[in-house]
Amino acid sequence: MKVAIRRARPEDVDFLVALATHEDVEPFLAAIRAKGRDEILAEIERSDREPDAFGLFVIEVDGERAGTMRFARTNQRSRIADLGGLAVHPDFRGGKISDTAARLFQRHLFDDLGFHRLQLEIYGFNERAMRHAERSGFLREGVRRKAYWRNDEWVDGVLYGLVAEDVSD
Numbered sequence: 140m141k142v143a144i145r146r147a148r149p150e151d152v153d154f155l156v157a158l159a160t161h162e163d164v165e166p167f168l169a170a171i172r173a174k175g176r177d178e179i180l181a182e183i184e185r186s187d188r189e190p191d192a193f194g195l196f197v198i199e200v201d202g203e204r205a206g207t208m209r210f211a212r213t214n215q216r217s218r219i220a221d222l223g224g225l226a227v228h229p230d231f232r233g234g235k236i237s238d239t240a241a242r243l244f245q246r247h248l249f250d251d252l253g254f255h256r257l258q259l260e261i262y263g264f265n266e267r268a269m270r271h272a273e274r275s276g277f278l279r280e281g282v283r284r285k286a287y288w289r290n291d292e293w294v295d296g297v298l299y300g301l302v303a304e305d306v307s308d
Contacts, residue, residue: 140200140201140234140236141200141201141202142198142199142200142205142236142239142240142243143198143199143243144196144197144198144199144208144240144243144244144247145196145197145199146186146187146190146194146195146196146197147179147182147183147186147195147196147197147207148183148197149180149183151183151197151204152176152179152180152183153176154197154204155179155195155197155207156174156175156176156179158206158207158226158228159172159173159174159179159207159226160174161228161229163229164226164228164229166289166290167226167262167265167267167268168224168226169223169224170287170288170289172223172224179195182195182209183195186209191212191252192211192212192215193209193210193211193212194209194210195207195209195224196208196209196244198227198236198237198240200231200234200236204228205227205228205230205231205236206225206226206227206228206231206236206237206240207224207225207226208222208223208224208225208226208240208241208244209222209223209224210222210223210244210248210257211223212254213258217255217256218253218254218255218256219254219255219256219257219258220248220252220254220256220257220258221258221259221260222244222257222258222259223259223260225237225240225241225268225271227240235274237271237275238271238274238275241271241275242275242276245257245275245276245301245306246306249303249306254303255302255303256300256301256302256303257277257300257301257302258280258298258299258300258301259272259277259298259299260283260296260297260298260299261296261297261299262287262289262294262295262296262297263282263294263295263296263297264290264294269297272299273299275301276301276305276306277299277300277301278299278300278301278305279297279298279299280298280299280300281297281298282295282296282297282298283295283296283297283298
């Protein structure tokens with residue numbers, strides 16, 4: 140099985156909308172994430188227009204769309220990117236595809252785009268995502284207690300970080 144990542148293209152929009160609104164995916168994504176066709180098309184266009192500052196990516200398995208992830212530069216001087224939106228279609232779960240894709244993404248962001256720090260925040264109820272972050276090399280850095288109203292309750296945001304020096308060649 141070959142896992143690859145690439146920037147999203149306009150022809151990916153239907154897949155990305157279906158994934159973002161899938162009943163087994165949507166509850167775990169940030170409530171503010173783009174989920175509609177026009178919003179996702181706008182993100183694809185921004186990814187093309189600002190490739191060093193924003194990226195919407197598609198995860199492929201043997202050439203078939205399997206998931207997505209994104210980054211946004213949050214600090215240019217200190218070369219920091221926020222990661223998010225990692226979602227793998229339920230049909231592709233269980234094979235550590237997200238771990239492989241995350242490592243490819245890290246290499247791209249550190250080596251090709253020159254970021255120094257990658258950071259992300261995960262809802263406290265998303266145990267699977269927290270295990271994935273730690274398997275992918277991220278260090279847990281803290282918790283924003285009851286920071287977000289999600290799924291009809293206040294939930295924590297768990298913060299993770301990874302710096303270029305943490306990733307071995």
